[in-house]
Amino acid sequence: MTAPDSETVDEPAERRASGRRPSVWRGQGPAVAAVSVGGALGASARYGAALLWPTHTGGFPWTTFWVNVVGCFVIGAFMVVITEVWAAHRLVRPFFGTGVLGGFTTFSTYAVDIQRLVDTGHPRTGLVYLAATLVAALAAVWLAVTAARRVLAWRRRR
Numbered sequence: 272m273t274a275p276d277s278e279t280v281d282e283p284a285e286r287r288a289s290g291r292r293p294s295v296w297r298g299q300g301p302a303v304a305a306v307s308v309g310g311a312l313g314a315s316a317r318y319g320a321a322l323l324w325p326t327h328t329g330g331f332p333w334t335t336f337w338v339n340v341v342g343c344f345v346i347g348a349f350m351v352v353i354t355e356v357w358a359a360h361r362l363v364r365p366f367f368g369t370g371v372l373g374g375f376t377t378f379s380t381y382a383v384d385i386q387r388l389v390d391t392g393h394p395r396t397g398l399v400y401l402a403a404t405l406v407a408a409l410a411a412v413w414l415a416v417t418a419a420r421r422v423l424a425w426r427r428r429r
Contacts, residue, residue, distance in 0.1 A: 309370015
């Protein structure tokens with residue numbers, strides 16, 4: 272292993288000489304803020320859905336299932352739009368994709384739901400939920416991407 276040079280990629284000589292560190296707001300700060308605000312909105316929406324449609328003990332967790340499937344569908348369509356159609360602002364993807372949709376969809380609640388089903392004597396329901404969520408979420412992404420691309424191709428032909 273070699274010793275690092277006096278010039279590193281992360282810290283130019285003029286910055287080291289001044290002894291000052293760059294402000295976080297010049298680097299990742301805006302993206303972190305966008306993800307945080309978006310995450311709060313997405314998680315609040317998911318919490319609201321759980322309050323509107325609670326799951327009974329031992330029952331299939333339909334709310335979390337549909338939240339994850341709908342979130343996966345939206346992220347599939349969103350990614351097509353921002354990568355193939357629209358030159359979005361650099362904070363749109365962190366805000367909406369990572370923040371809102373990342374906060375809305377939930378792997379942790381999915382895992383807790385499975386554990387609760389197993390712990391309350393419903394292992395078959397837990398296994399069905401585990402498999403159904405995985406299949407439905409992946410199908411939702413595929414369907415959204417395919418549909419979005421077909422709509423875009425149709426619009427371009429018109």
